[in-house]
Each structure stands twice: as C-alpha cells, then as structure tokens.
Amino acid sequence: xxxxxxxxxxxxxxxxxxxxxxxxxxxxxxxxxxxxxxxxxxxxxxxxxxxxxxxxxxxxxxxxxxxxxxxxxxxxxxxxxxxxxxxxxxxxxxxxxxxxxxxxxxxxxxxxxxxxxxxxxxxxxxxxxxxxxxxxxxxxxxxxxxxxxxxxxxxxxxxxxxxxxxxxxxxxxxxxxxxxxxxxxxxxxxxxxxxxxxxxxxxxxxxxxxxxxxxxxxxxxxxxxxxxxxxxxxxxxxxxxxxxxxxxxx
Numbered sequence: 646x647x648x649x650x651x652x653x654x655x656x657x658x659x660x661x662x663x664x665x666x667x668x669x670x671x672x673x674x675x676x677x678x679x680x681x682x683x684x685x686x687x688x689x690x691x692x693x694x695x696x697x698x699x700x701x702x703x704x705x706x707x708x709x710x711x712x713x714x715x716x717x718x719x720x721x722x723x724x725x726x727x728x729x730x731x732x733x734x735x736x737x738x739x740x741x742x743x744x745x746x747x748x749x750x751x752x753x754x755x756x757x758x759x760x761x762x763x764x765x766x767x768x769x770x771x772x773x774x775x776x777x778x779x780x781x782x783x784x785x786x787x788x789x790x791x792x793x794x795x796x797x798x799x800x801x802x803x804x805x806x807x808x809x810x811x812x813x814x815x816x817x818x819x820x821x822x823x824x825x826x827x828x829x830x831x832x833x834x835x836x837x838x839x840x841x842x843x844x845x846x847x848x849x850x851x852x853x854x855x856x857x858x859x860x861x862x863x864x865x866x867x868x869x870x871x872x873x874x875x876x877x878x879x880x881x882x883x884x885x886x887x888x889x890x891x892x893x894x895x
Contacts, residue, residue: 690793695791696792719733739766830845851871
C-alpha cells in the first residue's frame with residue numbers, strides 16, 4: 646500500500662510537469678512555423694519589388710476577403726462572388742513558393758483541424774490557417790507595402806512603426822467564430838525581420854472578445870488595435886500600446 650501511495654504521489658507530481666513541457670514544446674513549434682513563414686515572406690518580397698504578399702484587391706467597402714483586411718484565410722472558395730477560387734493572405738505563398746503547407750497550422754491550435762482545412766486549399770471550399778496575417782491592414786501607404794519600410798501609424802498622438810506581420814489567431818467569438826491558439830493564454834508574433842516574440846495574453850491584448858461580435862464594425866476596429874498592440878510590442882510592452890478611438894469601420 647505504501648508503494649502504491651508513493652507511485653501515486655510521483656504520478657501526481659510528474660503529470661503537471663509533463664503537461665507543461667508538452668505545451669512549451671507546442672509553443673516552440675508554433676514559433677518555428679511562424680519563423681519559416683517569415684522567411685517565405687522575405688523571399689517573396691525579394692522577388693516582387695520588396696512587396697509583401699497580399700490577397701486580391703478590394704472591390705467595394707463590404708469586400709472582406711481582400712488585401713486590406715487582416716485574416717487567417719488561406720484560400721477563398723467558389724461561393725465568394727468577388728474572388729472565387731483565389732488565394733488570400735499567406736495563401737499567396739503557396740503558388741509562388743514550394744512551401745510545406747503544414748506550417749500554416751500551429752500545433753497548439755485549439756479549434757482549427759489541420760486534417761480538415763489543409764485539403765481545402767485549392768478546392769471550392771474556404772480554407773483557414775492558425776495565424777492572422779495583416780496583409781495591408783493598418784499599413785500606411787497601402788499601395789506600397791514594401792517590407793523594407795512599412796511606415797508607421799500615429800495612434801493617440803503616438804507614432805507606432807509597423808513591425809508585425811502575423812500572429813496567433815485568438816478570436817473568442819460564438820460558434821464557428823471561436824478560434825484560439827495556446828488556449829488564448831500566450832501569443833507568438835512574427836515581425837518583419839523574421840524574429841518571433843512570445844507574449845502573455847492574460848489581459849486579452851491579442852484577442853477579439855465575445856462581445857465584440859455584436860457589431861461587425863467593432864471586429865475590424867479590434868483587429869486594428871491588435872495589430873497596433875503587436876507593432877508596439879516589438880520594442881515596448883504591448884499591454885501599454887496606445888488605443889485607437891472606439892469607432893465602427895464602414
């Protein structure tokens with residue numbers, strides 16, 4: 646009985662340690678995937694006049710599957726009347742580079758099924774990855790988008806240089822709009838120099854909260870704020886980033 650008790654005690658001590666090690670391993674693998682995507686973006690820019698990859702040009706103010714909107718969408722399916730069967734966001738790299746599409750998925754993706762989404766790329770169905778890519782969102786001089794100089798935004802009288810390219814998706818929306826990595830507790834951010842930084846997300850600095858989904862305009866404003874937080878986090882504490890005035894996007 647004593648032996649059994651000791652074994653039980655050892656197991657109770659070891660399990661949390663093993664779980665933490667497993668989570669840290671997934672966090673590192675997620676960082677590695679983002680770093681590989683960063684390299685692919687750099688190569689793409691080198692071959693395309695320094696421009697970062699982006700999806701199709703926007704057609705009207707209500708075109709949400711286009712280059713001006715940050716997204717984790719990789720492929721636009723046939724049901725989209727404006728851009729049927731086109732790559733979007735980081736999905737643009739699939740055609741231009743011999744890229745291993747598995748790097749679009751974080752091992753700690755809590756809601757996206759790699760086996761389900763991966764085969765959809767190139768099909769008539771929409772496909773989504775684990776990482777939100779900014780494209781031209783919150784990017785000054787959207788017609789430029791040169792990786793060597795992405796400009797800066799002035800937010801609440803503070804100049805915030807554009808540095809972040811992609812980060813873990815953390816949407817706390819209802820039903821199919823819920824999509825988190827690392828249980829929304831930590832977030833990896835890819836910067837334009839290919840570095841990846843990991844930040845705590847206890848305050849929801851990089852999350853779209855549930856209540857935001859009450860209005861579509863609030864979602865896009867929140868996405869813009871997340872990008873500002875990520876940019877600011879390159880040199881400072883992202884939790885102290887200047888705040889965009891609360892207003893609904895058209």
